[in-house]
Amino acid sequence: MEQLKKAIGNIPGLTISADVGDNNLTESFLEWTLNIKGMPLVDLIDKLRQVTMGVWYKRRCIGSKFSGHILPAVIQQLNTQIRSLRNIKVSKCGLQTGEVSGSSQDMMPWRHVADLDEHTCSCGEWQLTKKPCLHALAWIITDTNADMESFVHDYYFVEWFRAAYSGIVPPMTDKSQWPRVDPGFKLLAPQLKPRLGKRKYTTKTSEEPCASK
Numbered sequence: 001m002e003q004l005k006k007a008i009g010n011i012p013g014l015t016i017s018a019d020v021g022d023n024n025l026t027e028s029f030l031e032w033t034l035n036i037k038g039m040p041l042v043d044l045i046d047k048l049r050q051v052t053m054g055v056w057y058k059r060r061c062i063g064s065k066f067s068g069h070i071l072p073a074v075i076q077q078l079n080t081q082i083r084s085l086r087n088i089k090v091s092k093c094g095l096q097t098g099e100v101s102g103s104s105q106d107m108m109p110w111r112h113v114a115d116l117d118e119h120t121c122s123c124g125e126w127q128l129t130k131k132p133c134l135h136a137l138a139w140i141i142t143d144t145n146a147d148m149e150s151f152v153h154d155y156y157f158v159e160w161f162r163a164a165y166s167g168i169v170p171p172m173t174d175k176s177q178w179p180r181v182d183p184g185f186k187l188l189a190p191q192l193k194p195r196l197g198k199r200k201y202t203t204k205t206s207e208e209p210c211a212s213k
């Protein structure tokens, strides 16, 4: 990070996003499959189905307890950001647009343009996350009558969270109770193809039990 800073200097409002924490879906999936990876395919899929069934049920229960329009975690995050706002100047040039300026911890001045109508900020965060960035929040709280919820995308609505988990993953019996199917042929293990690359030859002596094979 130090070398990167030397190379690009101090850019106001720069946000660096590593993919370390951004890949929640893949990471959760890998975590689920960690202990079941060695299972035969049908058992593995059945296990994943069970886990998904449990997660959906849990989220459906969580969703039923929410009140209000916006997900509580998002409201909490925005409130924490609002409390952290210090020494930010809002210079309006229109009812809904203007400049928001301040200085970073190392006293480098920065300035952004926020547009509350378009839900945009020149830092790009609002467009990306669909939640007001710090600069937009600094603007929004200048109006004590502002409705914070109207600046957050529907994506964070409790209603959408509930809709996402509204279906159920159907329960199933264990495979000994599944219908038997006659495919009309006998399914054998696949014939293994010889591997590419250098082949190892071993010499077997006639004393070995499998030498004739």
Ligand SMILES: [Zn+2]
Binding pocket: 112, 121, 122, 123, 124, 125, 126, 133, 134, 135, 136
């Ligand atoms: Zn911003």
